[in-house]
Amino acid sequence: MPFMPVKFNLPKRVKLAQGLWMLYWFSVIVGILIFSLGIFFKIELRKRSEMMDNNESHLVPNLLILMGMLACGINTFGGKVCHDCLDPIKFTKWKPMLKMYLLLCCGFSMLLLLTALLCILMQFAVYLTLAEGLKNGIKFYKDTDTPGRCFMKRALDLTQIEFRCCGNNNFRDWFEVQWISNRYLDMSNDEVKDRVLSNVEGKYLMDSVPFSCCNPGSSRPCIQHHLTNNSAHYDYDLRTEELNIWMRGCREALFSYYSSMMNSIGALVFLADMAGLKYLSTALETMVDPENPECESKGWLLEKGIKETFTELLAKLKMLGKKTNQVEEGRDATVDTT
Amino acid sequence: MVLLKMKFTQQRRVHLAQGLWLLSWLAVMCGAFVFCLGVYLKTELLRREEVMDNTEIHVVPNILMMVGLASVGTNWVASRVCQDSLEGSRFPRWKVLLLAWFVVAALLCCLLIAAVVLSYALQGHLEESLKVGLRNGIRFYKDTDVPGRCFQKETIDRLQMEFRCCGNNNFRDWFEVQWVSNRYLDFTSKEVKDRIRSNVDGRYLLDSVPFSCCNPASPRPCLQNHLTDNSAHYDYEYQSEELNLYNRGCRQALIDYYMGLMNSIGPGVLSVILIQMSVLLSLRYLQTAVEGAMALENPEDDSEGYLLEKGVKETFEEIKANVLSMLKFRQVDPTSTEESPEAANAKKVADNTKEKAGSSTPAS
Numbered sequence: 204m205p206f207m208p209v210k211f212n213l214p215k216r217v218k219l220a221q222g223l224w225m226l227y228w229f230s231v232i233v234g235i236l237i238f239s240l241g242i243f244f245k246i247e248l249r250k251r252s253e254m255m256d257n258n259e260s261h262l263v264p265n266l267l268i269l270m271g272m273l274a275c276g277i278n279t280f281g282g283k284v285c286h287d288c289l290d291p292i293k294f295t296k297w298k299p300m301l302k303m304y305l306l307l308c309c310g311f312s313m314l315l316l317l318t319a320l321l322c323i324l325m326q327f328a329v330y331l332t333l334a335e336g337l338k339n340g341i342k343f344y345k346d347t348d349t350p351g352r353c354f355m356k357r358a359l360d361l362t363q364i365e366f367r368c369c370g371n372n373n374f375r376d377w378f379e380v381q382w383i384s385n386r387y388l389d390m391s392n393d394e395v396k397d398r399v400l401s402n403v404e405g406k407y408l409m410d411s412v413p414f415s416c417c418n419p420g421s422s423r424p425c426i427q428h429h430l431t432n433n434s435a436h437y438d439y440d441l442r443t444e445e446l447n448i449w450m451r452g453c454r455e456a457l458f459s460y461y462s463s464m465m466n467s468i469g470a471l472v473f474l475a476d477m478a479g480l481k482y483l484s485t486a487l488e489t490m491v492d493p494e495n496p497e498c499e500s501k502g503w504l505l506e507k508g509i510k511e512t513f514t515e516l517l518a519k520l521k522m523l524g525k526k527t528n529q530v531e532e533g534r535d536a537t538v539d540t541t
Numbered sequence: 542m543v544l545l546k547m548k549f550t551q552q553r554r555v556h557l558a559q560g561l562w563l564l565s566w567l568a569v570m571c572g573a574f575v576f577c578l579g580v581y582l583k584t585e586l587l588r589r590e591e592v593m594d595n596t597e598i599h600v601v602p603n604i605l606m607m608v609g610l611a612s613v614g615t616n617w618v619a620s621r622v623c624q625d626s627l628e629g630s631r632f633p634r635w636k637v638l639l640l641a642w643f644v645v646a647a648l649l650c651c652l653l654i655a656a657v658v659l660s661y662a663l664q665g666h667l668e669e670s671l672k673v674g675l676r677n678g679i680r681f682y683k684d685t686d687v688p689g690r691c692f693q694k695e696t697i698d699r700l701q702m703e704f705r706c707c708g709n710n711n712f713r714d715w716f717e718v719q720w721v722s723n724r725y726l727d728f729t730s731k732e733v734k735d736r737i738r739s740n741v742d743g744r745y746l747l748d749s750v751p752f753s754c755c756n757p758a759s760p761r762p763c764l765q766n767h768l769t770d771n772s773a774h775y776d777y778e779y780q781s782e783e784l785n786l787y788n789r790g791c792r793q794a795l796i797d798y799y800m801g802l803m804n805s806i807g808p809g810v811l812s813v814i815l816i817q818m819s820v821l822l823s824l825r826y827l828q829t830a831v832e833g834a835m836a837l838e839n840p841e842d843d844s845e846g847y848l849l850e851k852g853v854k855e856t857f858e859e860i861k862a863n864v865l866s867m868l869k870f871r872q873v874d875p876t877s878t879e880e881s882p883e884a885a886n887a888k889k890v891a892d893n894t895k896e897k898a899g900s901s902t903p904a905s
Contacts, residue, residue, distance in 0.1 A: 347760035360757030364702060383762050389775035414752040414763040419698035422685035424721050425752040437727035 220285055227282035231275050233475045238271025240468050247464065253358040254457065255329075256336035263325050266318050267468070274475075277311055280304065315476040322469035326462045333454050333461075337371045344413070345384040360415040366460065368453035369416035374430075376452075381406040382413060412448060421446040544849035549830040551841045555627060557830070561823045562623040568616035568820045571813045575653070576609025578806050585802060589795065591696050594673035597666045601803070604656040605810070608649050612817065615645055619824055626831050629840055639828055646821045653814045660803040667799060671792045675709045682751070683722040698753040704798065706791035707754035712768075714790075719744040720751060750786060759784045822848065 245264035252259060284301070287293035340359045346352040363369055370376035388395050388407055399405050410431040417425035426447050429435035549557070583602035590596070622639070625631035678697045684690040701707055708714035726733050726745055737743050748769040755763035764785050767773035826846040833844035849856050 353760070356760065357758045364757070384760075387761055387775055392775075414755040414765070415757060417752045419695050419702070419753060422691070422694065422722075423725050427752070437725055437730075 220288055224282055224285040227278045227285055230278040230475075230478075231282070233478075234271050234274030234278060236271075237274060237472060237475065238268055240471070241265070241267030241269075241271055244464065244468060247461075251362070251457065253355065254336045254340055254362055254453075255332045256339050258336065259332050260325070260328055263318075263322055263465070266321065267472070270315060270318050270472075273311060274315075277308060281308070312476055315472055319469045319473040319476060322465050322472065326458075326465055329461050329465070330454075330458050333457050334371070337454050337457075341371060341376055341380055341382070344380070344382045347384065348386070360413065362453060362457070363413075363415040363449070366453060366456040367418075367449050368451045368456040369412060369449040370452055371454050372452040373450065374412050374416055374448055377412045377416070378408060378410050378431075381408060383407060383409075416448040418446055418449055423447065543845075543847045544852060546845055546847045547826065547830075548843055549826075549834075549846050550843050551834075554827070554830050554834065554844070557823065557827050558623050558626050561820070561827055562620050564816070564823065565616045565619040565623060565820055568813075568816050569613050569620070571816050572609050572612030572616060574609070575612060575810065575813050576606055578809060579603070579605030579607075579609055582802065582806065585799075589700070591693070592671060592674040592678050592700060592791075592795070593667075594670040594677070595666075597670065598663050598799075601656055601660045601663065604652055604659070605806075608652050608656070611645070612649055612813075615642065615649065616817075616820060618642060619820055622824065623827070626827055629835055632831055632835065636832075639824075643821065643825065646817060650814050650817050650821070653810055653817075657807055657810055660807070664796070664800065668792065668796055671795055672709065675791055679709060679714055679720070680718055682718070682720045685722065686724070698751065700791060701751075701753040701787070704791060704794040705756070705787050706789045706794040707750060707787040708790055709792055710790040711788060712750050712754055712786050715750045715754070716746065716748050716769075719746060721745060721747070754786045756784055756787050759786075761785055 241264045244267065245261060248255075248259050248261060248264065281304070284297050284304070287297060340355055343349070343352045343355045344359055345356070347356050385407075390396065390399075395407065398407050398409070402408060409428070411428040412430065414425070414427060417427065423446075426436055426439065426444075430448075431441055433440055579602045582605065583599065586593075586599060586602065618638070619642070622635050622642075625635060678693055678700075681687070681690045681693045682697055683694070685694050723745075728734065733745065736745050736747075740746060747766070749766040750768065752763070752765060755765065761784075764774055764777065764782070768786075769779055771777055771779055825848055829848075830844050830846035833846070834840050834842065837844065851859070
């Protein structure tokens with residue numbers, strides 16, 4: 204009892220083949236799109252790798268690139284088969300490979316689904332990497348003379364300007380680290396000596412933030428220094444002053460940027476997967492080809508019902524297992540006899 | 542004396558028509574490309590219109606957009622002419638339109654050349670416009686509470702950060718204006734009162750710059766205030782401190798940006814001019830060859846194509862004579878209007894037969 208049989212005459216087969224061919228080429232374009240999305244994501248991760256301490260996982264973009272290339276290859280092959288399937292001579296050479304090809308397509312759909320899930324789940328890893336990376340970034344801001352860290356200041360300044368954020372959680376993170384290098388501090392000055400002696404680790408801490416925290420949209424020239432001291436500036440109250448510096452933390456800003464990117468890529472891959480499964484079922488229907496090309500034929504999804512196909516598959520696997528065992532026993536026997 | 546004569550067999554005519562059809566579709570796409578270039582340039586100019594004093598430079602993108610649109614239509618007509626050119630029945634209806642087409646195509650080429658020339662010639666005007674616009678922007682930086690100017694501060698700050706520049710010519714321009722609004726100055730403080738009294742206009746002048754002049758690539762945290770005072774900062778020397786602020790002026794930065802944009806647009810426009818010229822010349826050859834073939838007894842025979850029926854000088858004289866006669870026709874007084882249309886018609890018929898005779902004699 205075939206599963207979902209449909210009657211096909213020649214014009215209907217031709218139409219199905221043509222429609223399927225166009226669908227395959229559309230899928231090739233989708234495959235190229237997934238490939239380019241993978242490359243785009245990889246470039247974006249590389250751009251901010253300093254903020255993530257060069258520790259970020261490139262698993263998702265690499266997987267997307269691989270899936271894109273595989274999708275292109277598989278769908279091009281499918282398109283070629285469709286192109287040839289109405290010509291009985293050409294089709295006979297593809298016929299033995301078809302069953303394996305359709306199984307491969309099924310497996311590929313599963314892999315695409317897995318990629319989409321990974322895309323959405325890896326956001327948490329990105330969040331944790333960002334938290335760690337930004338904390339270190341703020342710590343090493345002053346080390347512009349240490350090889351390997353000399354561009355941290357520039358990277359962090361440009362990030363704060365571009366993403367309109369300040370510090371890790373908020374601007375107060377800058378109060379807890381010394382972000383001015385000792386080379387620019389006059390150690391003979393009393394005020395500097397007081398500040399350095401005032402805390403256990405001997406750090407020069409200030410209630411100031413770097414210039415990149417400044418908000419250009421503020422109606423007032425930027426107040427960076429003595430932020431907690433209301434009397435240091437005319438008509439200034441830290442609690443009510445909202446526009447002066449960016450209030451958002453960079454971890455939140457960067458995370459929302461990356462999560463929206465990953466969510467949309469994951470959704471797109473998932474949609475492509477769903478579309479792929481639909482045309483896979485249509486492909487199975489064209490698989491059957493009669494000896495006489497002009498007459499009507501029946502097309503189906505599975506030759507027997509679902510249950511019967513599964514039992515058959517299991518039986519085949521069991522036989523395969525038995526066969527290998529028998530072959531080994533046979534070989535052992537021959538080895539013994541010689 | 543015919544200009545640049547060429548023999549055309551039927552086969553060659555067919556090839557010419559096909560090649561020209563492809564070329565005219567390429568020219569349609571080039572026209573769309575020129576339109577997009579014009580739109581892009583205009584958008585970039587409009588983005589910074591707040592620091593520009595006048596819009597004279599906008600004539601370049603306006604010309605590009607107009608020519609792009611006109612070129613799309615013109616070359617589409619050329620492709621239609623090509624399609625009809627090999628059918629004797631459909632070609633004659635294009636006859637009248639073709640003269641106008643040649644004039645329009647030549648005009649488009651001239652306009653494109655003018656656009657390229659203008660983009661270099663107007664550089665001085667752009668610089669002036671930017672000078673005045675930036676000067677005003679810096680002057681009104683503090684007026685964040687005046688309607689119409691409240692976004693100057695944000696505009697100038699973002700401009701300085703994006704183009705990595707400071708001030709009009711350099712950062713010292715900020716020393717000459719009061720860029721801190723009076724609302725944020727404590728007038729009871731002695732220091733403020735001293736500063737205001739120290740100059741004639743009563744402005745609060747500082748040797749400081751806004752934060753947007755700071756260079757993130759500097760290894761040192763940004764020094765914005767007391768820039769001329771070496772003792773105000775540790776290990777600081779005003780003359781040698783180079784990297785802490787942007788040392789380029791915004792006017793120079795913007796000029797470099799826009800000139801770079803126009804320099805990269807230039808070659809594209811020049812290649813579009815070349816393509817348009819080749820479409821024009823090929824269509825002229827096709828027109829003369831097909832007309833010559835249609836005048837023969839056997840339309841499949843060889844015909845000749847040329848650019849101008851007479852030499853360049855003679856064609857000019859003829860055109861001048863035609864124009865003058867048309868003007869004279871207008872100036873003739875109303876009493877003799879009954880005769881003059883007939884006379885003008887007779888003259889036109891005589892001209893046509895002369896042209897036909899001229900084209901048929903080489904073939905026979």
